[in-house]
Amino acid sequence: MAALALRGLVGVLVLQTVVLEPGRAQGLPEMTPINPVGSSRSGVYFQPLREPVPGRWVTSIGLDYASAIEYNNEPQASYILDSELLRVNVSLSRDLGQRTFVKVDAAVAGAYSGFMDGFLDWYHGALGIRMWERERRPRDRFLYQIDLPGGRDFQRKSDALFLQDLRVGMGYRINHFIQTLLSSTLPTATGPAGYGRGVPSVSLLNTIGVPLSPKTWYEGSVGLGYTPSHGGLSPYQRTTFVSLTSGLRVSVWGRQSLFANLFYHSPYYHGTTFPGLDRRELSLDFGWVLQNQTGGEWRIGMTEDLEPGGPGIDLILRLGRRF
Numbered sequence: 001m002a003a004l005a006l007r008g009l010v011g012v013l014v015l016q017t018v019v020l021e022p023g024r025a026q027g028l029p030e031m032t033p034i035n036p037v038g039s040s041r042s043g044v045y046f047q048p049l050r051e052p053v054p055g056r057w058v059t060s061i062g063l064d065y066a067s068a069i070e071y072n073n074e075p076q077a078s079y080i081l082d083s084e085l086l087r088v089n090v091s092l093s094r095d096l097g098q099r100t101f102v103k104v105d106a107a108v109a110g111a112y113s114g115f116m117d118g119f120l121d122w123y124h125g126a127l128g129i130r131m132w133e134r135e136r137r138p139r140d141r142f143l144y145q146i147d148l149p150g151g152r153d154f155q156r157k158s159d160a161l162f163l164q165d166l167r168v169g170m171g172y173r174i175n176h177f178i179q180t181l182l183s184s185t186l187p188t189a190t191g192p193a194g195y196g197r198g199v200p201s202v203s204l205l206n207t208i209g210v211p212l213s214p215k216t217w218y219e220g221s222v223g224l225g226y227t228p229s230h231g232g233l234s235p236y237q238r239t240t241f242v243s244l245t246s247g248l249r250v251s252v253w254g255r256q257s258l259f260a261n262l263f264y265h266s267p268y269y270h271g272t273t274f275p276g277l278d279r280r281e282l283s284l285d286f287g288w289v290l291q292n293q294t295g296g297e298w299r300i301g302m303t304e305d306l307e308p309g310g311p312g313i314d315l316i317l318r319l320g321r322r323f
Contacts, residue, residue, distance in 0.1 A: 026217040027051075027209060028247045028261050029299050029320055031285050034066050034085050035311050036111065036144070036156070036195050037277060041268045042241040043167070043185040043201030044225035046261065049209045050103075050171060050179065052095055053295075059323055060091040066303075066316040067116045070276040071133035079274040082143045083158070084114025085313070099174075103181070105167035111195065112158045113142040120315060131314070144194065146233070148272060154194065154232060162191030165201075181205045193231065201227035203241075215251040219261075220244075233269070236277070242266040249289070259301070260286040268311060279310040287318065296323035 027048035033039050050058075063086075070081040089107040096102060117139040124131050137143070144156035169183035183203045189196025203225035210218045223243035230237070247261030265281040272278055287301020299320035305312030 026211070026249060028219045028249055028259050029285070029287070029289075029301065029318070030060070030062065030091070031245070031261060031263055031303070032087075032089070033265060033281060033311075034064055034087055034316060035068060035081075035281075035313050036083075036085070037081065038265065038268050038281060038311050039164075040195055040197055041227055041237060042225050042265065043165075043183060043197070043203045043227060044205070044223040044241045044243045044265065045183075045203075046221055046223070046243065046245045046263060047169075047171075047179075047181050047183070047205040047207055048219060049177075049207050050093060050101060050173075052098065052101075052173070054095050057092050057094045060089075060093075060320065061322075062089045062091070062299075062318065062320040063087070064089075064303075064316050064318050066313045067114065067120055068313050069131065069133045069137065070311075071136055072274040072276055073136075074273075077149045077273065078145065078147045079272070079276055080137075080143050080145055081276070082137050082141065083111050084116055086110040086161075087164070093171075099172055101171045101173075103167075103169040103171060103183075105169075107164040108161055109164050109191065109195065110159060110161050111142070111144070111156075111191075112160060113140050115140055123315075146272075146277075148236070152232065156194040157192040159191045159195070162195065163189055164191075165189050165196055169205075177209050179207045181207075197227055198230040199228045201225060212248075217249045218247070219249070220246045236269045236272050238266075238268055238270055241268070247285070255291040255293075257289040257291070258287070259289060260284065263303075276311055279307065281305075281310055281312045282307045283312045285318075294323075297321070 032045035066085040068083050072079040087109045091105045093103040142158045146154040165185040166188045167185045169181050171181040173179050185201045205223045207221040225241040244264040249259040251257045263283045269277040285303045290298045301318040303316035
């Protein structure tokens with residue numbers, strides 16, 4: 001059985017080198033948690049495989065617009081997050097050699113009352129989903145507060161636009177199918193308290209890609225991260241994190257592809273008694289990709305929270321461009 005499995009793996013790798021076009025991007029879109037209770041703690045995210053592009057910088061621009069609703073209101077404590085969140089990320093990467101590359105990410109973000117609540121009420125109604133959390137909140141009104149047992153209260157403010165933590169990384173391609181990236185975030189966020197980590201973080205992101213057929217590409221990853229505790233929530237903050245992803249990209253017509261990627265992140269906090277803080281995150285990222293003749297891509301997608309009550313965002317609309 002082991003010999004047959006080894007032959008099968010070798011056959012798949014050979015198929016990739018023979019059938020798939022050299023230099024064509026096969027990977028999934030990058031995915032980073034946008035919920036501030038998570039993004040202000042962990043630096044772990046999904047980093048897809050990066051194909052060698054010698055001699056020039058590769059630029060990617062991503063726009064995420066999310067609607068968040070978490071409603072945990074108890075007599076002695078509460079955690080409520082009712083906000084729309086914007087993130088525009090610019091990523092630059094460049095090969096240093098055949099196997100090594102560097103990567104820099106800078107992003108601006110916003111958190112405010114927004115305008116999508118009416119649309120989302122219709123959207124969930126069309127799907128037959130009742131969002132009781134939204135029924136308890138007025139439409140298009142911002143609120144982000146954490147009141148913990150014992151009298152520790154944290155009221156977070158809205159902010160139209162602010163810088164997020166800068167991310168820098170050094171990557172190493174073990175071969176065409178396995179990659180590891182050592183990534184660090186720097187505390188450069190300029191927004192109100194609760195939207196930045198306040199301290200550096202470090203992550204080790206390991207990704208594997210395997211062609212399952214000439215039209216189907218599989219990509220999975222394991223991420224490990226560490227962020228020191230910081231700020232008023234320090235007694236409840238976890239400092240070590242794990243992520244797992246598993247996804248497919250399928251070519252459907254010409255240079256057009258569909259993708260789906262399941263994203264798991266370990267809990268960000270402990271002991272708060274609120275599922276939206278203490279539970280894991282489990283989300284599904286999916287959408288459509290159009291690749292042009294020069295290797296650039298346009299992406300349109302959505303991300304849905306699969307576990308109500310956890311820190312995953314209710315709905316994220318995503319646009320992306322790589323060139």
